[in-house]
């Protein structure tokens with residue numbers, strides 16, 4: 001067994017369509033367990049929200065409920081577990097007040113699942129065990145999704161994916 005916080009496993013998924021990204025997210029959402037932290041990284045329009053929508057439907061949230069938070073930076077959904085959908089697009093840096101709010105959400109998410117768009121902005125705040133998804137736009141309809149499990153739990157989630 002490796003030390004926590006180390007990359008347990010990497011998996012690459014090539015998506016050929018928005019539907020394929022949704023489906024892959026859904027599969028992962030069906031398997032994810034309490035305390036799961038998913039860090040989404042990638043440029044504008046790479047598919048982070050679409051993937052989150054898939055993941056949430058896999059957790060039993062209705063698809064139409066899932067949209068990027070606009071006024072607040074967190075949306076909460078009720079699926080088989082509570083889901084916290086965070087979008088950090090408008091956050092420039094880790095400010096103290098924001099950091100406290102973020103830590104509250106991360107603490108609450110220990111009994112649910114948290115998904116963060118633009119997670120690179122808060123990596124130092126994340127727990128040691130999280131699943132990172134790095135998106136790359138290959139063409140208008142093609143995306144490369146690289147999954148890295150940091151820690152035991154996320155590695156196990158990926159092994160089952």
Ligand SMILES: Nc1ncnc2c1ncn2[C@@H]1O[C@H](COP(=O)(O)OP(=O)(O)OP(=O)(O)O)[C@@H](O)[C@H]1O
Pocket residue numbers: 015016017018019020021042043044045046047048049050051068089117140141142143
């Ligand atoms: N294979 C694909 N997977 C995901 N999205 C795709 C794919 N091909 C095309 N798209 C399009 O790319 C866009 C992805 O939008 P989405 O809102 O999910 O991106 P995002 O990464 O959340 O953007 P933002 O940074 O603005 O939050 C959608 O318009 C979708 O139809």
Ligand SMILES: [Mg+2]
Pocket residue numbers: 048049050068087117
């Ligand atoms: Mg988005």
